[in-house]
Amino acid sequence: MSHPDPVARAAELRATLDHASYEYYILDRPALADAEYDRLFRELQAIEREHPALRTSDSPTARVGTAPVSSLPKYTHRSPMLSLGNAFTDEEVRDWEARLVRLAGDDVLRAGYSAELKIDGAAVSLLYDGGILAVGATRGNGLVGEDVTPSIRTVRDVPLRLRGTGWPERVEIRGEIYYPFDRFERMNEERVRDGEPVFANPRNAAAGALRQLDPANTARRPLRFYGYAIVAGPGERLTFTTQSEVLETLERWGVPVAPHRRRCDTLDEVAAWAGDVEHKIRGSLNFAIDGGVVKIDSLALQEDLGVVGGREPRWAIARKFAPDIAETRLLDIRVNVGRTGALNPYAVLEPVEIGGTTVTYATLHNEDLIIAKDLRLGDVVQVKRAGEVIPQVIGPIPERRTGNEQAWRMPATCPQCGTPAVRDEEEVAWYCPNVGCPGRRLEGLVHFASRGAMDIRGLSYARIEQLVEAGLVKDAADLFTLTTEQFLGLDRFADRSAQQLVEAIATSRAQPLSRLLFGLGVRHVGAGAAELLARHFGDLDSLMAASEGDIASVHGIGEIIAHSVVAFFADEAAKDVIRRLRVSHVTFREPQPVSISGALKGQTVVITGTLPTLSRQAASEMLESAGARVTDSVSKKTSFLVAGEAAGSKLEKARALGVEVIDEAELLRRTGH
Numbered sequence: 220m221s222h223p224d225p226v227a228r229a230a231e232l233r234a235t236l237d238h239a240s241y242e243y244y245i246l247d248r249p250a251l252a253d254a255e256y257d258r259l260f261r262e263l264q265a266i267e268r269e270h271p272a273l274r275t276s277d278s279p280t281a282r283v284g285t286a287p288v289s290s291l292p293k294y295t296h297r298s299p300m301l302s303l304g305n306a307f308t309d310e311e312v313r314d315w316e317a318r319l320v321r322l323a324g325d326d327v328l329r330a331g332y333s334a335e336l337k338i339d340g341a342a343v344s345l346l347y348d349g350g351i352l353a354v355g356a357t358r359g360n361g362l363v364g365e366d367v368t369p370s371i372r373t374v375r376d377v378p379l380r381l382r383g384t385g386w387p388e389r390v391e392i393r394g395e396i397y398y399p400f401d402r403f404e405r406m407n408e409e410r411v412r413d414g415e416p417v418f419a420n421p422r423n424a425a426a427g428a429l430r431q432l433d434p435a436n437t438a439r440r441p442l443r444f445y446g447y448a449i450v451a452g453p454g455e456r457l458t459f460t461t462q463s464e465v466l467e468t469l470e471r472w473g474v475p476v477a478p479h480r481r482r483c484d485t486l487d488e489v490a491a492w493a494g495d496v497e498h499k500i501r502g503s504l505n506f507a508i509d510g511g512v513v514k515i516d517s518l519a520l521q522e523d524l525g526v527v528g529g530r531e532p533r534w535a536i537a538r539k540f541a542p543d544i545a546e547t548r549l550l551d552i553r554v555n556v557g558r559t560g561a562l563n564p565y566a567v568l569e570p571v572e573i574g575g576t577t578v579t580y581a582t583l584h585n586e587d588l589i590i591a592k593d594l595r596l597g598d599v600v601q602v603k604r605a606g607e608v609i610p611q612v613i614g615p616i617p618e619r620r621t622g623n624e625q626a627w628r629m630p631a632t633c634p635q636c637g638t639p640a641v642r643d644e645e646e647v648a649w650y651c652p653n654v655g656c657p658g659r660r661l662e663g664l665v666h667f668a669s670r671g672a673m674d675i676r677g678l679s680y681a682r683i684e685q686l687v688e689a690g691l692v693k694d695a696a697d698l699f700t701l702t703t704e705q706f707l708g709l710d711r712f713a714d715r716s717a718q719q720l721v722e723a724i725a726t727s728r729a730q731p732l733s734r735l736l737f738g739l740g741v742r743h744v745g746a747g748a749a750e751l752l753a754r755h756f757g758d759l760d761s762l763m764a765a766s767e768g769d770i771a772s773v774h775g776i777g778e779i780i781a782h783s784v785v786a787f788f789a790d791e792a793a794k795d796v797i798r799r800l801r802v803s804h805v806t807f808r809e810p811q812p813v814s815i816s817g818a819l820k821g822q823t824v825v826i827t828g829t830l831p832t833l834s835r836q837a838a839s840e841m842l843e844s845a846g847a848r849v850t851d852s853v854s855k856k857t858s859f860l861v862a863g864e865a866a867g868s869k870l871e872k873a874r875a876l877g878v879e880v881i882d883e884a885e886l887l888r889r890t891g892h
């Protein structure tokens with residue numbers, strides 16, 4: 220389909236896609252469904268293919284990578300990218316301040332500090348020309364880096380075009396490209412599966428990904444960016460007065476800024492902040508930091524203090540933390556059985572202190588990683604605790620071997636039930652295929668009772684373990700037939716706690732379908748998907764009767780989930796559990812949003828294009844609260860289509876099928892607004 224005005228349409232698509240990325244990556248508040256994003260993206264690609272003259276460097280299509288280059292051109296920085304001096308204690312930070320006071324007087328004590336996380340990634344410089352990303356370069360030696368613009372464009376949260384207003388015609392933004400931990404681990408697992416060596420740390424992986432000659436390779440890596448500086452070029456002046464203002468400005472321009480920053484008046488406040496970061500915050504981050512950075516907040520004072528030896532600014536210092544890596548001995552490798560049957564190896568370590576806590580266990584992910592790292596029982600290993608709740612074994616120190624270390628292999632049978640383990644061709648992990656495996660059942664029950672699912676207060680891991688061991692509970696349905704007397708027959712149960720538990724279980728029967736569905740542990744159905752399904756189908760019986768196609772047509776649900784849901788409900792054991800849950804009067808319904816008018820009850824509606832005032836989310840909610848169901852694709856069953864500007868194939872299809880098409884004004888009227 221070609222659009223009558225491709226110039227306007229391309230501009231409009233870019234604006235829509237750009238805004239969707241901003242909402243998704245910066246605000247963490249996605250408003251456009253993935254499928255819709257993909258559709259608009261493909262439309263833009265098609266226009267650009269047909270009219271190459273319309274291609275622009277800030278087009279979201281540049282994010283998938285452009286043509287490979289044969290080598291990375293050198294790039295001379297407009298002003299040197301500096302490196303920081305280090306302080307390892309609060310005392311050393313005070314020494315630094317004392318030096319500054321000697322140089323610049325008491326003004327230093329009044330300027331305040333900007334305390335920021337020091338991201339452990341790859342430093343980059345981004346040059347924006349007229350608000351559009353023109354150059355992205357690595358730090359290199361600080362004076363000369365490499366031009367990696369096509370790779371930088373693939374980093375989803377680097378703005379290709381600055382938002383808002385007020386940016387100088389030419390402006391340089393500096394920051395750090397990093398690799399989120401969760402993605403990093405997933406990538407390593409994929410590399411193991413593909414027989415490639417694993418990356419030792421996210422920083423190397425980020426730097427390596429950035430320097431790919433083929434930007435399409437970079438695009439496959441989920442790199443992210445945090446900005447921390449706006450830099451004037453030679454002869455230019457910026458109008459900001461403080462570093463805090465710089466960070467706020469970056470956010471206004473749509474540049475992501477690292478969380479947990481603090482403006483501090485005194486070094487006491489800086490020390491308190493550093494303590495928080497080291498002991499409370501560091502462990503919860505999804506990216507690596509190698510400390511904090513303390514900067515004099517006043518930019519005028521920064522300029523007065525200047526740079527030492529052309530490389531190191533006097534006005535900032537890196538506050539390093541105690542290493543979060545320790546060495547200890549690998550005593551044993553044991554295997555835990557997950558609720559899907561996955562056999563997860565974990566390390567038993569000689570207890571060692573890392574970052575203030577004693578570590579005894581560490582995750583080992585899967586057998587292939589253990590083999591790839593050549594871990595042997597008895598090895599001295601490096602253990603890391605950063606960003607993850609569960610510590611990880613980085614690898615062995617082969618030089619410390621005595622010759623008595625032993626190789627480890629995954630046991631051929633499930634440690635819980637003795638069933639021979641199987642390995643899915645597609646998966647890295649080994650599985651216990653026995654649905655009745657006590658290990659699997661235990662984890663499944665723990666999930667069912669967990670806070671995100673049925674939220675049964677007081678039904679802890681230990682108590683579920685007791686129930687399973689006593690043979691009182693095999694599956695979720697058994698929980699609802701438990702009596703106070705049965706609990707009292709177990710160890711460590713007082714009258715009152717037994718009664719409370721029975722009550723808590725009974726109360727949980729009223730939980731909405733979405734929680735039940737999530738708790739049942741259908742593969743690929745997380746809490747979000749469970750809610751979408753529950754809201755769409757309204758009750759469990761409708762969902763169980765639905766075809767794969769019906770389920771896949773739900774806004775936000777894909778084919779993988781649809782397939783998994785249908786397979787789950789086709790299973791005899793699952794049917795039996797559901798039959799018994801029904802007998803126990805567990806709720807199978809999802810309360811529908813309070814209906815304002817109920818005027819659209821039973822109607823199925825599709826939204827397409829950009830509405831003049833309402834976001835798609837708002838329009839959907841309005842329709843749903845009036846009783847309608849909102850779906851993704853137009854069919855004969857569609858009651859009407861709400862079409863905004865730039866409506867595409869859905870509008871055509873609706874017209875072809877004779878489905879009624881309305882605009883936003885009519886939508887407002889029908890929903891009683």
Ligand SMILES: [Zn+2]
Nearest residue numbers: 633636651656
């Ligand atoms: Zn088993």
